[in-house]
Amino acid sequence: MQNATRIAARLADLKARGKKGFIAYVTGGDPSLAATEDIILRLEDAGVDVVELGVPFSDPLADGPTIQAAAGRALAAGATWSRLMGMVARLRRRSEVPLLLFSYLNPLLVRGFDRTARDAASAGADGFLILDLPVEEAAKNFQTLDRLNLDHVGLVTPTSPAERIKRIVAASSGFVYCVSREGVTGVQQQLAPGAVKLLKATRRLTKLPVALGFGIATPQHAAAAVQEADAVVVGSAIVDRFHQAQHTATGRAAAARWVGTLVRAVKKV
């Protein structure tokens, strides 16, 4: 049996205390790796439980305009895998915040998946969520992650029938990510009607914590989303806030305070 990762330990601790979790996404290197390091520390201070750190990719086909643009800025500013892992290692000297790497497959394959996974483990990351690696294709990669005690978070969506959900949760560790609606990442005005149904169906099939994401942008929204889930994921809205903040210290402080309002809304549930 493996040791619990920081991700699993944090979510288990929340559950034991009857609290809901808050997961925040940021794109690594947008607009610089130093900025990302600072933002992650601020997110932790704001009460964020898990940080999803986006590995920038040139062709992010599951992402909407906000995260596409963030990846573009990160790559233009010179974000590379080794620099990103350097940032994670530096961050680990100051913080134990659980870190989930959120990536497309190709940037993880180019130097060999095993080596990439070892880099991530030794830098101090806690797991991977690989967007374009469905469970059918994932067996070997997940074995590699298991050997390194890294989580592999699976995604379930409104189009996934029960048999698929079963297979996905069985191959997942850390938590299961429920995508609240059909579409790409990006802010929505309200929670999709199918989300609750999907959460309930997923819950019946797994003991892993279940997080709901895609499109959550306001405290009310986050509080509503977390009713049936163990945690919410907020991505594009946070990326957008920090981008609009012009990445000044005061701007970032204000953006982090705004994230704090979402976190508090979730913690009250």
Next chain:
Amino acid sequence: MSRNVNKSAGQPGRFGPYGGMFVPEILMEPLRALEGEWRAAMRDTQFKRELNDLLRQYVGRPTPLYHAARMSAALGPEIYLKREDLCHTGAHKINNSLAQCLLAKRMGKTRVIAETGAGQHGVATATCAALFGLECVVYMGKVDMERQALNVFRMQALGAKVVSVTAGQQTLKEAISEAMRDWVTNVHHTHYVLGTAYGAHPYPGMVREFQSVIGREARRQILAQAGRLPDALIACVGGGSNSIGLFHPFLKDRGVAMIGVEAGGLGIRSGQHAARFAEGRVGVLQGTRTYVLQDDEGQIRLTHSVSAGLDYAAVGPEHAWLHDIQRAEYSYITDDEAMDAFHKLARWEGILAALESIHAVAWVIKHTCRRWTKKDVLIINLSGRGDKDVQQIAAWEQAHRKA
């Protein structure tokens, strides 16, 4: 129906180590449904009859296999051109669009979307959507919209909405990503008519089957006209649908060489090309494992070709497999060589070929004397006509005369 597709150990749609289904989870079930519907349709005699009737009456099949006498006299071997340029809408793309739109109708979808590079697939899909009364949206890179303005007008005249894609380098790759984003959002009522033998399973195998009509006809025609099988097949390779459509029915004919011609752009050393087999390495892009032009970080490289339809960073997975097992060989032609061949073919045969297809013609002009003699028989797939390219060619020539 799908020879050479391994369905091993829960890993569907493999061509050796290539292919697969590398897509977001949200598309897995829709792709499985599509595969099921495709396989059911191919067993359905009524579907097949409807498709074949339309291929004959609407598309104008079979297309001629034309013996290019003056070109043959100039170069040596007997050269035959498979005239896909004579299909309705001017390229082979309609073979696939027609079949997929029929499938969409069968699945009860009311809306089709497509990506397009040169615009030929967009025009073919817009045409078939009009034919079946389906709503149609075509995603096209902004750069391609400029260099293929005529096709933009044609799609709009056919009732399609053409959406300009401004991400990245604003060409085919970004158009595919944008079409996939639309599909994940509207998957309930929308079918994605992918235009080439690329992407996640079942597309590479399905598009190849729909395009194999080219090779089946060509095989029958060359046996009737030349009395024997050809020595070589030559076709351009962007995603690779016209080439796989020609090659596939000949795969078991071991004596038939197959040459796929990629876009050499400004030359391999310039770095500005789309020759995936020259400089690509194995990766995963837009649903499939194949040869991809990428940098040391796994970021997709920018590509260049004078031909919008060949200007793409990855190649269909079955080509990757045919390359590795050495059943087909892959080469490239530069922009300059393609432009030169455009004029040569026009003067020899009175045919203005598409800039994509002319890469295959240019390869034959460049390499024939070293490999073949008068006794040999070659088939070139003339996958599309050049009307869409004339303005771009005129502009290119003006720029080069100045230079």
